[in-house]
Amino acid sequence: MSNAKNKLRIATTSLAGCFGCHMSFLDMDERLVELLEHVEFDRSPLTDIKHCNPCDIGLVEGGLCNADNVHVLREFRRNCKILIAVGACAINGGVPAMRNHFSLRSCLEESFLNGVGVENPQIPGDVELPLLLDKVRPIHEAVQIDYYLPGCPPSADEFLSVLGDLLAGREPALPKKLIHYD
Amino acid sequence: MEQGKDSASNKDELANLRRVAIDPVSRVEGHGKITLMLDAENHIHEARFHIVEFRGFEKFIQGRPYWEVPFFVQRLCGICPVSHQLAAAKAVDQLVGVEHLTPTAYKLRRLLHFGQVLQSHALHFFHLSSPDLLFGFGSDPAKRNIVGVLDKYPDLALKGVKLRKYGQQVIAAIAGKRIHGTATVPGGMNKPLTIAEREILLADISDILSWSQDAVALNEQIHTEHAEHRSFAAIRSNFLSVTGNGGELELYHGGLRARSESGAKIFDQLDYRGYQQIIREEVRPWSYMKFPYLIGLGKQQGWYRVGPLARVNNCDVISTPLAEAARQRFKEFGNGSLVQDTLAYHWARMIEALHCAESIHELLHDPDITGSDLVADLGEKRQEGIGVIEAPRGTLFHHYQINEEGLIEKANLIVSTTSNNQAMNESVRSVANEYLDGNEITEGLLNRLEVAVRAYDPCLSCATHALGKMPLQVELLDAEGALLDRLSKGGNGKFERTGQSAL
Numbered sequence: 001m002s003n004a005k006n007k008l009r010i011a012t013t014s015l016a017g018c019f020g021c022h023m024s025f026l027d028m029d030e031r032l033v034e035l036l037e038h039v040e041f042d043r044s045p046l047t048d049i050k051h052c053n054p055c056d057i058g059l060v061e062g063g064l065c066n067a068d069n070v071h072v073l074r075e076f077r078r079n080c081k082i083l084i085a086v087g088a089c090a091i092n093g094g095v096p097a098m099r100n101h102f103s104l105r106s107c108l109e110e111s112f113l114n115g116v117g118v119e120n121p122q123i124p125g126d127v128e129l130p131l132l133l134d135k136v137r138p139i140h141e142a143v144q145i146d147y148y149l150p151g152c153p154p155s156a157d158e159f160l161s162v163l164g165d166l167l168a169g170r171e172p173a174l175p176k177k178l179i180h181y182d
Numbered sequence: 183m184e185q186g187k188d189s190a191s192n193k194d195e196l197a198n199l200r201r202v203a204i205d206p207v208s209r210v211e212g213h214g215k216i217t218l219m220l221d222a223e224n225h226i227h228e229a230r231f232h233i234v235e236f237r238g239f240e241k242f243i244q245g246r247p248y249w250e251v252p253f254f255v256q257r258l259c260g261i262c263p264v265s266h267q268l269a270a271a272k273a274v275d276q277l278v279g280v281e282h283l284t285p286t287a288y289k290l291r292r293l294l295h296f297g298q299v300l301q302s303h304a305l306h307f308f309h310l311s312s313p314d315l316l317f318g319f320g321s322d323p324a325k326r327n328i329v330g331v332l333d334k335y336p337d338l339a340l341k342g343v344k345l346r347k348y349g350q351q352v353i354a355a356i357a358g359k360r361i362h363g364t365a366t367v368p369g370g371m372n373k374p375l376t377i378a379e380r381e382i383l384l385a386d387i388s389d390i391l392s393w394s395q396d397a398v399a400l401n402e403q404i405h406t407e408h409a410e411h412r413s414f415a416a417i418r419s420n421f422l423s424v425t426g427n428g429g430e431l432e433l434y435h436g437g438l439r440a441r442s443e444s445g446a447k448i449f450d451q452l453d454y455r456g457y458q459q460i461i462r463e464e465v466r467p468w469s470y471m472k473f474p475y476l477i478g479l480g481k482q483q484g485w486y487r488v489g490p491l492a493r494v495n496n497c498d499v500i501s502t503p504l505a506e507a508a509r510q511r512f513k514e515f516g517n518g519s520l521v522q523d524t525l526a527y528h529w530a531r532m533i534e535a536l537h538c539a540e541s542i543h544e545l546l547h548d549p550d551i552t553g554s555d556l557v558a559d560l561g562e563k564r565q566e567g568i569g570v571i572e573a574p575r576g577t578l579f580h581h582y583q584i585n586e587e588g589l590i591e592k593a594n595l596i597v598s599t600t601s602n603n604q605a606m607n608e609s610v611r612s613v614a615n616e617y618l619d620g621n622e623i624t625e626g627l628l629n630r631l632e633v634a635v636r637a638y639d640p641c642l643s644c645a646t647h648a649l650g651k652m653p654l655q656v657e658l659l660d661a662e663g664a665l666l667d668r669l670s671k672g673g674n675g676k677f678e679r680t681g682q683s684a685l
Contacts, residue, residue, distance in 0.1 A: 020263065030343055036329060106241060182359075
């Protein structure tokens, strides 16, 4: 992507989320073209960049459900001057954290041993599969977070509001009408 | 087609192989990785596509009231939340004893889902896959993304952005917002479409129809003009989809139809509530995504593909004229056989996008669409409901059992991407066999493996889902596990070789 020095460099990732926050980011539609005059993407689902490089802003969707999630989050914290927790799952675990009411083992057993029409029942345990955490955690339990963008998902206008503030060098402050916790 | 060999047959054989992992390691969007096992001559002994994340929805919705379920399960996936909400809603209709929705509710649900499929298909082609198809599989990885397409083909990319936007606007008009809105209630819908909302959507529809036609033409051209695309990731499979009762392409409701690779019907117009009699899911230890197969054909022969390629091959007709004309050209290309080309998924996907645009146009002119009779009379409560829908990526099964208090006791979901699990593995194996030559790990190989998986538009949030380009790292190890070579996509999308090529 462009390497213009005056652009803010943004990395994004989805951990234990549903990608709805990334979709909502794209819901800025054609306003994306204007935004690209001021920002460039580093690691993101939309690019081929594998590891986060030094960035101005990191946007993190989703909570922590396995060891890989923690690893990626720490990489983001190390590289991003400003780290933003995006959406309900990053902020408090969200729907994936509903599994915290059950033991991890019982969740695995339901899917792979006791499920409807399951052939060859067994719990996948290959070395290629990352270790699952016993509970799904919000990301502020693992690293320091600078800002929280609420909503399930936050609207495209919320993204534009926060990025607009940061581009202008202002402390981000969401207008009240954009704050929602659905 | 019999499934390919995906594992080395014995320990002695394994001991002499080396492992090549194409690993998105830190990439949680992907939650997937590819591993290859090679012998000294680089023959592929094992090729696997693993899904590495696990959610546990089936367990944690137990004990919740049934009417909450559509709004929980749509949060499996932010790309096709409407499809999950509707599949669950169809199951909930059965729980409250509703066989037939009111005409307005039925048409609103169809309109909602056409918006969903249109936006998802536009996203997949324009935002995710078009860079491969427009720039080439081995093109500069730093530009192989939507920003690169906006730079080089601004007009095309903007039309794609607006096609997706329109699908999202249809959804927002009915469900209140674009992502994770609420539209369904047991036995119906929660709000009518106002005349003002209909007029806003009608204002843009002619552009949407025209751009959808352009997208079909572009994909037809790309597929037919590149000989390499015909054989790329070539596999032959059975196909499964829902079709309407006249055999027409159907995305909301119908009976199950499966065809063998020769095109012969395996079954047709099967009531999907009997899905347990035809499909089982095999667990393999190396992936959290199961491997479904048709029971009648057995584990080896019974795997199948779902999604746009399956639907367009499976149906006898498309009810809207422009998409039907496009299907006829697709069929002619098949020259009497089913089109098995993996990359023809893209072409079929755009034919469906055009069908969605035409269907939205029709429904917006239907007088029932702005009606106010939204909820059917509820019937006798039942304790089991099975809802099936054709989601953007294929047939989606939601199955719930409740107790007498209306709380969920058992749930089973077969998401579309799961049905393509074996096919994606076969496609990866095909590309690995065709393109992995010598010991040199090339960028071309890496991206070609991604291109093969990407054709299926896998939704690994659903299954757990990947969006877009998985970041890749390939490691070449010798039989003792020592690193021989490593290639990774580093900063700025550049490829970096960090290992020592010893062979």
